[in-house]
Amino acid sequence: MKKRYKSAYKGYRGRSSWRVNLVPIIAGAILVLGAVAALYFGGAFPKLWALLPHHEPTEQTDPDPIRTPEEGENQPNPAPDPKPDPDPEQDSPETGYATIEIGGEAQEYDTLYRVGNTGFEYFTYLPELGEKYAAAVTATANGLKGIATVYDITIPLSSSITLPDKLAGNELFGDQKDAVEQLGGMMGDSVRLVPLYDTLMQHRSEYIYFRTDHHWTALGAYYAYCQFCQVKGITPHPLADYVKDEYTGFLGSFYRDSNGDKELGKTPDTVEAYHPVSQNAELDYTDEDGSVQRWQVIYDVTDYPADLKYSCFIGSDHSYTVIRNPDLTDNSSCVVVKESFGNAFVPYLVDHYQTIHVIDYRYWDGNLADFVRKNGVQDVIFINNLSAIRSSYLMGKLQGIM
Numbered sequence: 001m002k003k004r005y006k007s008a009y010k011g012y013r014g015r016s017s018w019r020v021n022l023v024p025i026i027a028g029a030i031l032v033l034g035a036v037a038a039l040y041f042g043g044a045f046p047k048l049w050a051l052l053p054h055h056e057p058t059e060q061t062d063p064d065p066i067r068t069p070e071e072g073e074n075q076p077n078p079a080p081d082p083k084p085d086p087d088p089e090q091d092s093p094e095t096g097y098a099t100i101e102i103g104g105e106a107q108e109y110d111t112l113y114r115v116g117n118t119g120f121e122y123f124t125y126l127p128e129l130g131e132k133y134a135a136a137v138t139a140t141a142n143g144l145k146g147i148a149t150v151y152d153i154t155i156p157l158s159s160s161i162t163l164p165d166k167l168a169g170n171e172l173f174g175d176q177k178d179a180v181e182q183l184g185g186m187m188g189d190s191v192r193l194v195p196l197y198d199t200l201m202q203h204r205s206e207y208i209y210f211r212t213d214h215h216w217t218a219l220g221a222y223y224a225y226c227q228f229c230q231v232k233g234i235t236p237h238p239l240a241d242y243v244k245d246e247y248t249g250f251l252g253s254f255y256r257d258s259n260g261d262k263e264l265g266k267t268p269d270t271v272e273a274y275h276p277v278s279q280n281a282e283l284d285y286t287d288e289d290g291s292v293q294r295w296q297v298i299y300d301v302t303d304y305p306a307d308l309k310y311s312c313f314i315g316s317d318h319s320y321t322v323i324r325n326p327d328l329t330d331n332s333s334c335v336v337v338k339e340s341f342g343n344a345f346v347p348y349l350v351d352h353y354q355t356i357h358v359i360d361y362r363y364w365d366g367n368l369a370d371f372v373r374k375n376g377v378q379d380v381i382f383i384n385n386l387s388a389i390r391s392s393y394l395m396g397k398l399q400g401i402m
Contacts, residue, residue, distance in 0.1 A: 103115070136399050318363070
């Protein structure tokens with residue numbers, strides 16, 4: 001991997017050798033200068049110049065940088081603004097998305113790539129594992145037809161959404177848009193897809209992924225929640241409706257996997273968490289020993305170690321969690337089948353369901369279809385990031401609950 005990385009890295013920086021053979025260049029230059037001198041002193045040069053077409057100078061010889069392009073005229077890309085971090089610029093005329101320029105030096109690690117103060121996870125799509133995931137979701141939807149509606153939310157990684165534009169196409173990060181489309185194309189008509197790629201790209205200049213960790217932020221999860229609401233046909237709450245907490249000093253998995261990279265350590269992340277509008281929701285999770293613990297949907301992690309700040313969401317990862325909202329009495333319920341990316345997503349559902357069952361398939365060992373029937377669940381929401389879907393171990397665990 002290192003050899004491929006270094007080759008790709010040199011390629012995008014565009015470096016090339018300047019060493020050339022100067023002898024033929026010097027000889028050619030002498031011949032050209034001699035010819036020009038002969039034409040000039042022989043009187044031919046002014047005559048030839050008069051024959052060439054040229055324009056009279058205008059009052060403004062430099063183009064106006066803020067001039068609106070005429071119809072059909074190509075608009076040039078903005079010049080890069082060198083800054084220490086990968087910062088968003090204006091929208092790209094080709095894609096309509098905000099552009100992100102490279103800032104700072106790059107560094108390779110075994111599992112991630114750092115540019116400036118931001119880490120990005122490597123990604124390679126594995127079709128055979130994608131097929132397993134799509135088959136598991138589709139089998140659930142087909143088996144529960146007429147009983148529950150099955151949704152799928154496939155989450156791209158930051159290495160697709162907020163990756164600096166000059167690294168787009170780098171083989172280390174794969175084509176995640178294509179991967180998402182392939183996965184959706186393999187799922188049956190009974191699965192309701194929640195498209196995220198374009199939505200997240202429209203917000204790529206915002207703080208939707210952490211710099212020092214592989215997860216998305218609560219803001220990224222909020223945009224996914226809005227998309228889910230659109231597909232389901234319900235109205236999402238605006239961000240202004242929520243009380244927000246902030247937990248500073250977060251240094252996540254990228255910082256850990258880089259053995260405490262100094263550039264990542266200089267700018268720790270801030271974990272933002274939005275409390276459900278309902279203040280009466282109750283959360284219980286099942287511990288490893290089978291005991292049930294009462295917790296909070298958003299827990300104050302101010303005093304937690306730097307690497308555990310993401311634990312503020314739904315008590316972190318447990319095999320089974322249930323959240324009840326006593327402010328709702330419509331018997332609405334859902335089950336969220338997730339890995340850790342789902343933790344930041346679940347709190348937004350609290351105001352729409354009387355009961356939310358959360359199953360982390362990495363630890364849960366029941367049968368999903370039986371659980372749905374037994375508990376009268378109306379919606380099943382699969383939410384998984386692309387990195388999980390390329391894991392043979394995790395896809396085996398998911399198939400194990402079918």
